[in-house]
Amino acid sequence: MKVNNVILQFTTKIVFFIIFFFAVHIFFAGHYTPGGGFVGGLVTASAIVLLLVAFDLKTVRSLLPINYIYMVAIGLLIALGTASIAMFVNEPFFTHFFDYFYLPLFGKTSLHTAALFDFGVYLVVVGVTMTIIQTIGEDE
Amino acid sequence: MLLQVVCLFIPLIAAIFMPFLFKKIRNIHTGWFVLFVPLFLAIYYATFVPSISKGETAVVQFDWIPSLGISFVSYIDGLSLLFSLLISGIGALVVLYSIFYLNRKKEQLHNFYIYLLIFMSAMLGVVQSDNMITLYLFWELTSISSFLLIGYWYNRDKSRFGALKSMMITVAGGMMMLGGFVLLSLMGGTFSIRSIIEQAPLFATNDTFVIALVLILLGAFTKSAQFPFYIWLPDAMEAPTPVSAYLHSATMVKAGIYLVARFTPVFALSEVWIWLVAGIGLLTLFWGSFFAVKQTDLKGILAFSTVSQLGLIMSLLGVGAIAYHVNDAADTVFKYASFAAIFHLINHATFKGSLFMIAGIVDHETGTRDIRKLGGLMSIMPVSFTVALIGSFSMAGLPPFNGFLSKEMFLTAMLSVTEFDLFNFSTWAPLFPIIAWVASVFTFVYSFYFVFKTFTGKLQENELPTKPHEAPIGMLISPVILASLVVTIFFIPNLVTDTFVKPAVMAIQPFLYSSPEDVHIHVSAWHGFSPELWMTLGIIVVGLLLFVTLSKWQKYYNTLPEQFTLNRLYDFTVNELLGSWMTRFSGLYMTGSIRNYLGYMFTAIPIIVIATLFIKNAFVVSFEGASPIHLYQIILIFVLVIGTITTVYARSRITSIIALGAVGYTVSLFFVIFNAPDLALTQLVIETISVALFLLAFYHLPKFQKVEERTRFKFGRVFISVGVGVMVTLVALSAHSQKLVTSIAEYYKETVYSLAGGGNIVNVILVDYRGFDTLFEIAVLAIAGIAIYGMIKLRMSRKEKNHESK
Numbered sequence: 001m002k003v004n005n006v007i008l009q010f011t012t013k014i015v016f017f018i019i020f021f022f023a024v025h026i027f028f029a030g031h032y033t034p035g036g037g038f039v040g041g042l043v044t045a046s047a048i049v050l051l052l053v054a055f056d057l058k059t060v061r062s063l064l065p066i067n068y069i070y071m072v073a074i075g076l077l078i079a080l081g082t083a084s085i086a087m088f089v090n091e092p093f094f095t096h097f098f099d100y101f102y103l104p105l106f107g108k109t110s111l112h113t114a115a116l117f118d119f120g121v122y123l124v125v126v127g128v129t130m131t132i133i134q135t136i137g138e139d140e
Numbered sequence: 141m142l143l144q145v146v147c148l149f150i151p152l153i154a155a156i157f158m159p160f161l162f163k164k165i166r167n168i169h170t171g172w173f174v175l176f177v178p179l180f181l182a183i184y185y186a187t188f189v190p191s192i193s194k195g196e197t198a199v200v201q202f203d204w205i206p207s208l209g210i211s212f213v214s215y216i217d218g219l220s221l222l223f224s225l226l227i228s229g230i231g232a233l234v235v236l237y238s239i240f241y242l243n244r245k246k247e248q249l250h251n252f253y254i255y256l257l258i259f260m261s262a263m264l265g266v267v268q269s270d271n272m273i274t275l276y277l278f279w280e281l282t283s284i285s286s287f288l289l290i291g292y293w294y295n296r297d298k299s300r301f302g303a304l305k306s307m308m309i310t311v312a313g314g315m316m317m318l319g320g321f322v323l324l325s326l327m328g329g330t331f332s333i334r335s336i337i338e339q340a341p342l343f344a345t346n347d348t349f350v351i352a353l354v355l356i357l358l359g360a361f362t363k364s365a366q367f368p369f370y371i372w373l374p375d376a377m378e379a380p381t382p383v384s385a386y387l388h389s390a391t392m393v394k395a396g397i398y399l400v401a402r403f404t405p406v407f408a409l410s411e412v413w414i415w416l417v418a419g420i421g422l423l424t425l426f427w428g429s430f431f432a433v434k435q436t437d438l439k440g441i442l443a444f445s446t447v448s449q450l451g452l453i454m455s456l457l458g459v460g461a462i463a464y465h466v467n468d469a470a471d472t473v474f475k476y477a478s479f480a481a482i483f484h485l486i487n488h489a490t491f492k493g494s495l496f497m498i499a500g501i502v503d504h505e506t507g508t509r510d511i512r513k514l515g516g517l518m519s520i521m522p523v524s525f526t527v528a529l530i531g532s533f534s535m536a537g538l539p540p541f542n543g544f545l546s547k548e549m550f551l552t553a554m555l556s557v558t559e560f561d562l563f564n565f566s567t568w569a570p571l572f573p574i575i576a577w578v579a580s581v582f583t584f585v586y587s588f589y590f591v592f593k594t595f596t597g598k599l600q601e602n603e604l605p606t607k608p609h610e611a612p613i614g615m616l617i618s619p620v621i622l623a624s625l626v627v628t629i630f631f632i633p634n635l636v637t638d639t640f641v642k643p644a645v646m647a648i649q650p651f652l653y654s655s656p657e658d659v660h661i662h663v664s665a666w667h668g669f670s671p672e673l674w675m676t677l678g679i680i681v682v683g684l685l686l687f688v689t690l691s692k693w694q695k696y697y698n699t700l701p702e703q704f705t706l707n708r709l710y711d712f713t714v715n716e717l718l719g720s721w722m723t724r725f726s727g728l729y730m731t732g733s734i735r736n737y738l739g740y741m742f743t744a745i746p747i748i749v750i751a752t753l754f755i756k757n758a759f760v761v762s763f764e765g766a767s768p769i770h771l772y773q774i775i776l777i778f779v780l781v782i783g784t785i786t787t788v789y790a791r792s793r794i795t796s797i798i799a800l801g802a803v804g805y806t807v808s809l810f811f812v813i814f815n816a817p818d819l820a821l822t823q824l825v826i827e828t829i830s831v832a833l834f835l836l837a838f839y840h841l842p843k844f845q846k847v848e849e850r851t852r853f854k855f856g857r858v859f860i861s862v863g864v865g866v867m868v869t870l871v872a873l874s875a876h877s878q879k880l881v882t883s884i885a886e887y888y889k890e891t892v893y894s895l896a897g898g899g900n901i902v903n904v905i906l907v908d909y910r911g912f913d914t915l916f917e918i919a920v921l922a923i924a925g926i927a928i929y930g931m932i933k934l935r936m937s938r939k940e941k942n943h944e945s946k
Binding site for chain 1: 817818822825826829833836896897898899900902904906907908914915918921924925926928929932933
């Protein structure tokens with residue numbers, strides 16, 4: 001029994017990107033305004049869940065051929081690696097570095113290793129959420 | 141002379157090589173190799189005799205844990221030299237005997253000799269240790285090796301039962317003894333027994349003195365099979381006979397005697413000590429001799445007889461302690477007691493060792509130890525009979541054997557008690573010689589019972605499993621040597637006493653004698669028509685009378701019902717009390733229901749916390765610095781309370797889930813009005829996900845049990861939850877009302893931009909100031925995710941496997 005979900009699927013195609021970019025936004029804005037890796041990750045995951053609701057598991061998997069468990073591992077490695085950088089330059093573990101740079105497109109921008117760490121958090125949160133939902137979803 | 145300490149460990153080192161010798165050299169009985177160890181030790185300790193008998197001592201110390209004052213100290217004085225010689229000498233004889241007793245091809249000899257050598261080391265350690273901790277170490281090692289030896293034939297039920305019983309009792313006593321040692325060392329500030337003895341007079345007023353005394357006595361009484369702890373010894377007779385001869389007659393059971401003798405200078409000043417040691421010893425003497433006549437098993441008779449003789453020695457040591465309370469003790473009759481104790485100890489080791497070996501020979505050559513089947517072996521086994529006769533007569537206290545001498549001295553000592561008038565002794569003292577006399581009569585009866593029921597009478601050849609014949613000569617060497625010692629000591633008692641007994645007495649009573657020559661006791665077989673002699677004559681006459689009429693009254697023993705014996709008490713304790721009762725008791729509270737366990741926890745926590753709060757006077761309520769309450773907050777609290785009540789009282793689960801979601805969203809609204817946008821965001825998303833997961837769980841509930849039913853009201857649960865709520869509220873109020881340190885939030889506010897280059901304090905704290913926490917929180921998330929994946933996927937794969945196998 002396949003219900004015709006044209007409206008839902010069409011809306012999803014648009015809304016997915018809105019949610020995703022909102023997630024990216026709150027991820028990057030996290031250091032100065034509310035948001036950050038955790039919430040950003042959750043919102044990204046919710047965007048993917050929306051895809052799952054509108055289409056089915058198989059379609060979403062072919063759209064986003066991601067192994068979320070690898071994603072969790074990569075996220076953890078990035079977080080740990082960022083924290084370890086400081087040790088190579090004789091600073092205590094988990095010392096962050098930041099400075100202002102002139103980038104070609106963005107102009108004067110502050111770059112912070114904390115953002116890298118937050119990216120690790122982001123990946124782990126997306127990975128874990130999607131792992132849980134997909135695993136439960138596949139289970140009969 | 142480090143050799144003196146090394147000697148303690150020589151048997152242990154030798155034990156390492158036994159399996160190799162047993163496996164590689166199959167043609168020679170392993171026992172021959174073992175024999176060198178006790179022989180060497182005996183010769184080595186014999187070299188000490190000249191100097192020790194002059195009253196000198198030899199001390200060698202080897203530090204083990206210097207920071208705790210624990211060291212291996214080999215302290216050889218008269219007492220420990222005597223024991224060391226007994227251990228190594230009788231050890232050598234027993235090993236020799238075991239070579240012929242145990243079959244090279246059928247028995248696991250390497251096990252046997254390893255255990256035996258461990259035991260030898262342990263026993264030497266017990267008698268030579270001056271450090272109480274190492275003494276305890278060796279003490280437990282004797283218990284363990286004895287356990288292994290009793291259970292040597294481990295495929296027999298009775299062996300295992302006997303081994304376990306002796307282990308339980310002796311280890312329990314050993315633990316008590318350790319407690320006593322610790323108390324003593326706390327009083328004296330040292331573990332060294334010698335320095336404890338020097339300080340002993342100061343301890344008498346100490347509160348813990350009597351406790352230490354009782355604890356150490358418990359250790360000695362359990363090991364030496366005193367009343368009521370003797371019950372393990374008859375069951376230990378399941379061990380191979382060499383073991384019984386060695387451990388359960390000559391050495392291990394005398395460890396307790398040694399302990400009492402060694403600590404006499406410390407505790408003799410106490411009235412409790414004298415009463416306990418002398419009283420229990422006398423009771424054991426009577427009890428053991430009384431029940432020995434009842435036994436039908438040869439080794440059973442000997443076991444009870446050992447119990448009884450140990451009681452005799454113990455009571456003598458108790459009476460010997462009286463010497464500390466009389467003036468000019470060296471000139472009074474009390475001096476005999478300790479002397480007699482040590483003398484009888486030597487005599488007992490000789491005659492009991494030989495008797496056990498004879499019992500083993502009879503068992504070995506006829507196939508049974510049941511005295512009802514035996515009889516008429518005199519002409520078939522003449523050597524064994526002679527040895528048994530010598531041993532038994534010595535045990536009964538007849539001349540011309542050494543038992544006579546020590547029995548006379550024992551009676552002298554018991555008669556002397558009547559002259560002692562301290563500590564209410566005048567009331568009870570007349571009982572001492574009477575009990576001693578009655579016990580001696582029974583000793584006489586069972587000694588005759590043992591030897592004449594076995595060797596005289598009619599030979600019941602068809603009752604015996606094998607055709608009886610005399611033992612091989614190798615098996616007879618050891619008992620013959622021991623028996624000849626029994627006779628020799630009678631004829632030259634003073635040589636033995638001057639060499640061994642007097643230095644030992646000096647060790648027991650160091651305050652009375654400064655050198656062994658001060659002990660003015662001359663042993664003589666004939667000492668005139670003294671009361672002791674008449675008592676001995678009485679013993680012989682009454683004993684003979686009782687022995688002749690034995691068959692008429694022996695059956696009356698069984699009128700004492702089995703229920704009232706101490707074995708019944710032990711079985712009850714082990715099986716009922718520790719077994720099923722404890723299981724039932726733990727079954728009462730270990731119900732397996734998580735609800736009950738949560739009940740225990742949530743009852744205990746509020747009681748502890750609230751009690752602490754009020755006992756420590758920590759409960760304060762102060763609204764200083766509290767913010768004003770707004771209308772929004774009141775509305776939200778109202779929603780929150782309604783949501784909570786709905787969650788608890790809802791009729792259907794789905795209502796509860798939705799109400800729980802409402803509570804979660806309200807909390808996120810609280811975050812909004814309390815200015816926590818990050819929290820509000822996260823709470824909102826997380827609440828959504830968790831409600832979705834709850835719905836999932838709800839959807840998958842099994843159909844047949846999905847009865848929609850309101851949570852049942854139970855007063856106990858309501859009480860507990862109210863308690864928890866009250867606790868949390870009180871703690872929160874008190875914690876809010878008294879702030880000891882100011883918040884560190886100011887630091888974050890000031891440095892969030894300058895040091896961390898950020899604007900969102902919450903996020904900067906999460907990733908920068910305290911990123912460490914975040915790192916492990918995402919690790920927790922990852923673990924949770926992988927766990928869910930694993931749980932679901934692995935279950936599926938198992939299902940598939942089951943499917944395939946069908």
